[in-house]
Amino acid sequence: MxxxxxxxxxxxxxxxxxxxxxxxxxxxxxxxxxxxxxxxxxxxxxxxxxxxxxxxxxxxxxxxxxxxxxxxxxxxxxxxxxxxxxxxxxxxxxxxxxxxxxxxxxxxxxxxxxxxxxxxxxxxxxxxxxxxxxxxxxxxxxxGDRFSRTRTRPARASLLDGRGHPLTREGEVITIGVEPRRIQSRAAVASALQARLGVDPSRLDKTLNAPGVSPEHFVPIIDVRPALYQQVRPALAPVPGIFFRRKSAWLTPEEGFAAHTLGRVGEVTAELLEQLGPTYQRGDTVGLSGLELAHEQRLAGLPSGEVRLTRPSGEVRVLGRFAGAPGTPVRTTLLPEVQLAAEAALDGVTQPAALVAVDSRTGAILALVSRPLEQPLNRALTGRYPPGSTFKVVTSEALLARGMGVDAAVSCPATVSVGGKAFRNFEGEAFGNTRLRQVFAHSCNTAFVTLATGLGTGALEDAAHRFGFDVAYNVGLPSPGASFPVPRDDAERAAAAIGQGRVLATPLHMASVAAAAESGRWHSPYLLTELSGGPSASLAPGTRAPLQALMRAVVSEGSGRAAVGVMGLAGKTGTAEFGTGAPLPTHAWFIGFRQGIAFAVLVEGGGVGGRVAVPIAARFAAAL
Structure with a gap:
């Protein structure tokens, strides 16, 4: 009852x-x-x-x-x-x-x-x-009895690299901050923090002017690792108002290492407290972004504790126990040396950018880099862009599948009209009557839009599907993949053949396209080892070798010549139009492969792929 x-x-x-x-x-x-x-x-x-x-x-x-x-x-x-x-x-x-x-x-x-x-x-x-x-x-x-409780959280488990070694660990940082009442010159404090640590003066003003800031209390500004602290302390310590405090923190191999992907750890927010459930409480350290947040409860484990009853005599009785559970490590596919090479390749790039590397044979993600660090958007995983001429890898596979050879005769005029829409080549180039190898190497738009009109119904869509377009897969973090909407007319089909129109892809997906060109089979990319074995598809029979020959020609004689010094590198440049204006702004792309590692470079609004993305790709490939 x-x-x-x-x-x-x-x-x-x-x-x-x-x-x-x-x-x-x-x-x-x-x-x-x-x-x-x-x-x-x-x-x-x-x-x-x-x-x-x-x-x-x-x-x-x-x-x-x-x-x-x-x-x-x-x-x-x-x-x-x-x-x-x-x-x-x-x-x-x-x-x-x-x-x-x-x-x-x-x-x-x-x-x-x-x-x-x-x-x-x-x-x-x-x-x-x-x-x-x-x-x-x-x-x-x-x-007269009183109730009480105890609570102990287990040590947080680490994120692991592709070899099972820890990528995250507990360590020490120094918080550099200020005591407002001790500041003699706010301008001097702002200048010192900007010169030594790159702190924007507006950030200092915003922090000090925030509601509830007490003049007597320490106000944190930035956390640094001990090595950097030792470098900047002599210059910062003499400035009145600047102070230092040590604290424990969750650290990665280097500052900013795979920051968007691994994520941050810090004190739980009110919003997360509601999402994570009753085993969490204020003051807990939790994952705030990336994998740390996505796998918070797995990494954190469950707290242990007791419910106790205390008699007036002091006798304590345990009324209930919470056994708790240790955190469980999460193994990623990242390789530190590849990740560091990718991050170094983007050093000095001031525009938003991304670089992704995958294992061509399996789809395992080896590196994920998104810039700038201070923006939360993980462009490498979630940014969707027109792939531009990098999509010509897919179009060429469709042509090769229909029997065209790399030395087949084609025409590359300066302009061509398809379905009432005019298409032009970059900077008005024209190669006249030539070969497929040359129009691919030099990225001739007019040749590819013309060739696409000769493909049978559904041929381009089928090729896109073989390269994973419109295929759902689980990376381990949100990533929308790539889409190839069925063209509505001949003009849209022509635009789609050169990666424009409504075609969209993430940098991660375009790295998987390059990987398929090297291995002959598209594998859905994955970030966690437990997610291997996702969707995959073979390229059309007989297309792998000629497709690789075309991509090598891009570096040896075409639009990717800036990377000619990197032995064994093959790829495809892309200059993808977007937005409005005259001329239209463009994203700079390069996708490629070398010795089993495929990758994609994107510079958002960067301009010409051969001039902007290729040098970045060359630095990355050479470092490997």
């Missing part, structure tokens, strides 16, 4: 309803219904769950003066954030009764604690009353 309550919601069992059914008099009219102990128990427990102490008091016979205070202490001492109750059996005599119930209290930071207890009743003047004692809170509780 049970009723269930959760913050005012209840379900009364059929048996309980039968107990409460009224009798019918001989005249056919309902007799008065007496409220039974079960009704009173239901109302009392509902009021308890809702924190309605006034209703609880009205149900108790001779309530103690501190009834409300005892319930409030019980809730506060154990940090109970919600209570749910299940009614059990009813034992009833003439003027007394007992109702058993199960309480499930949710303790902030620990979870759910289950207690079996009883409500005792007495019948007076035709009414049932709760006979209250501290045993209602817990069967072992007596007058």
């Amino acid at each position: 049970r009723g269930v309550f959760w913050r005012g919601w209840r379900v009364v069992s059929v048996a309980a309803a039968l107990m409460l059914a009224s009798c019918v008099s001989v005249r056919g009219r309902p007799a008065p219904v007496e409220t039974g102990p079960l009704d009173v128990a239901q109302d009392y427990l509902r009021a308890w769950g809702e924190g309605d102490f006034a209703s609880m008091r009205r149900a108790v016979v001779e309530p103690p003066a501190d009834l409300e205070a005892q319930h409030q202490r019980f809730r506060d001492e154990l940090r109970i954030i919600a209570s749910r109750f299940e009614l059990g059996r009813v034992e009833r005599e003439e003027d007394s009764a007992l109702v058993t119930f199960r309480a499930l209290h949710v303790l902030r930071g620990l979870g759910e604690w289950e207690v079996d207890s009883t409500l005792r009743f007495v019948r007076r003047e035709g009414r049932w009353w709760v006979r209250w004692s501290p045993a209602v809170l817990h069967p072992e509780a007596r007058e």
Whole structure:
């Protein structure tokens, strides 16, 4: 016989309803219904769950003066954030009764604690009353007892690299900050922090002018590692108002290493506290972004703790235990040497940019870099852009699948019209009657839009699908992949053939396109080792070798000649138009492969792929 309550919601069992059914008099009219102990128990427990102490008091016979205070202490001492109750059996005599119930209290930071207890009743003047004692809170509780709890969080587990070695660990940083009342010149403080640490003066002003900042208290500005602290301290320490504090922090191999991907760790926010659930509490250190956030509960484990009862004599009884669980490491596919090479290749690039590297044979992601660091957008994973001429790898595979050879005769005029839309080559280039190798190497738009019109219905769509366009896959972090909408007319098909129109792809996906060209099979990219074996597709038979020959020609004689000094490098440049204006702005692309590692470079609004993205790709490939 049970009723269930959760913050005012209840379900009364059929048996309980039968107990409460009224009798019918001989005249056919309902007799008065007496409220039974079960009704009173239901109302009392509902009021308890809702924190309605006034209703609880009205149900108790001779309530103690501190009834409300005892319930409030019980809730506060154990940090109970919600209570749910299940009614059990009813034992009833003439003027007394007992109702058993199960309480499930949710303790902030620990979870759910289950207690079996009883409500005792007495019948007076035709009414049932709760006979209250501290045993209602817990069967072992007596007058004068106090409740308390302990809580211990396990050590946070690490994110691992592709070889199983830790990428994250607990270490020490120094917080550089200010005490407002000690500042003699805000301009001097701003100048010192900007010169030594690159802190924008507006950031200092915003921090100091924020509501609630006390002139007497230390105000943190930036955290640095011990090595950098030793370098900057001689210049910063003499400036009045600047102070230093040491603290523990969650560190990666180097400052900024895979920052967008691994993510940050810090004190839980109010928003995250609601999302993560009752085993978390204010002050906990949690993942705030990236993999640290996506796999927070797995990395953090579960806290352990005890619910305790302390007698006035000092005796302590343990009423309940939370066993807890250690955090579990999450193994990524990243390789530190590849990640560092990718980050170094983007050093000095001031525009938003991304560089991704994958294992051509498996799709495992070896490096993910997004710039600038201070922007939260992970361009490498979530940015979707027109791929421009890098898509000609896909179009060429479709042409090769139809029997065209790398030395097949083609024409490259300066302009061509398809479906009423004019297409032009970069800077008005024209190569006249030439070969497929040359138009691919020099990225002749007019040749490819013309060739695309000769492909059969669905040929370009099928090729795009073989390279993973419109294929859903799980990377381990959100990533929308690539889309190739079915062209609505000949003009849109021509634009799609050169990676324009409505074609969109992430830098990660375009790295997987380059990987497919090297291995002969497209593999969905993945960031966690547990996600291997996702969707894949073979390229059309006989297309791998000629496609590689075309991509090598880009570096040896075409638009990628800036990387000609890197042995074995093959790829494809891209200059992708977007937005509005005359001329249209362009993203700079280069995708390529070398010795089993495929990659994509994107510089957002960077201009010409051969001039901007290729030198970055060359630095990266040479470092490997």
